[in-house]
Amino acid sequence: MEKTRLGFIGAGGIAMRHLGVLRQFEDVALAAFADTDFGRAEAVAAEHGGKAYADHRALLDNEELDAVYICVPPFAHGEAERDVIARKLPFFVEKPIALDLATGEDIAAKVKEAGLITGVGYHWRYLDTVEEARNLLADNPAQLFSGYWLDQTPPPTWWWKKDMSGGQVVEQTTHIIDLTRFLFGDVTEVTGLASHKARPDFPDLDVPTASTASLRFANGTIGNLASTCLLRWGHRVGLHLFADGLAIELSDREIMVDTGHGRPVRGAHGDPVWHEDRDFIDAVRGGENRIRCSYEEALKTHRVALAIAQSAETGKPVSLTATKEA
Template structure:
């Protein structure tokens, strides 16, 4: 019989625990070790899994027999901890965004490629049948020439009710553009192509130098010239909205509620489009792909190269917001 893939988890916040359930439910995975700076939490999570509990990730990497490590800590720690995981020659899954800066993301990409380990980013929309249907509609659905796209992000509160980590509301690591943006940037990059330059304007709470943005407007210029307008607004009395609309010369395709595809040709109203295959929980889908990769079977993962491309756009967004000008995306590295 094939031995189970031995997994270690570093970071046991809301996101880490969520994917931990998918690891635990997969018959080909054994959660061998968990690590968190909160010793009591680590012990509590480890006990029913018969896993070892750690508060220091290097000790876990030295002592535990692991094939794959999931890095689910806040973004400022991705670089240092990720490099330690790769240096220990463990395959790695990292939360998004890959790092805080483009240079950090590039470090992780180069290290993982040099080490020959599996490297992946946790982007749950990847492989979603709604997203795949949307991508087919844009690329093969008869929309004609791309005219423009619009990304809209509205959150009635930020952080959202289930996000209990204080850093998500902070300017250094959190905010909706950094936290939610990578999901939709991945869809844009894989559906519409590279982003070449960015213009952004960001609004922050008055008198609070550490709080994240409350609103943002921006434009992403795609290779070839079409534009993607971005509108983000938080703390307004409206339901959450995450939508992406693509306008062509002959028709329109859209995503609503993150991953529900819509389409219209001509002036017809947008109508939902059935998925092309059944839905599968994102965590279970990701764990299946990871198991296959670790065992040497090619599969479909978002690797660190895409993580660098996303980070390049995020970096350009932040620089543009600071400078008040268009900023080129570092396409040479992204």
């Protein structure tokens, strides 16, 4: 069997999550790894095979690849994607796709021009519980929702800085934003609020420590998102939604469907990351393209996250109707 040769740009925690899946695929060869921390690239190469590089361009110049995974922090997006596109290679990139809108739009345009296969790591789309919720809403659309990312502050210090992570809404709550888009469709307007509390144990943290947003969708659905990094534990990450005679609570582990006869809960089955990686590899290998989130689709989610951040800064609602089909 001819194997699909993969290169990895970025060898941190999220890369390891994908590698744990991809190493199970008999039709995949893990060929090369690049990281600005060369020691980390060497360690990953030693564990999974392949060659280590300190620079992604050296990796791209020296390896014969079929596709690339880009698993870098928010502030590092841009150069890697453009260099991969210049070599006409399909790529899978982790969210958020950029810090700003201009970078995302530029890359999306280049992807479209090159006609490349892309995937983005909004893995909630692959949960069987989300598929169940989608089916339940097909003939009974949600009218109201509340989304949550109520959690602790992640340890990487880049996450603490707005000019490196984009803040919690852009870096974390984006998963819930994407979930609402997957379930409800296009967002037409957002209004955001944010606050900041200084904490001695997180020096120089300048991202909002609490934020909320109201969203309106083209189909009439309305709702809100709440985010905080003030906790010392993971309290709640998920989405509650309400339709006619129907209440659903979703997390990345379970679903609760309430129709007025109790609150039955069932756990999610399967690994959504396995499914998103499998779909990407199958598409790269020439099979049916079942990828649920392309770069173009992820850009629409990123646009909403940035609009929420903009509204929180300016104190004014942001309309997305002019750009939702861009």
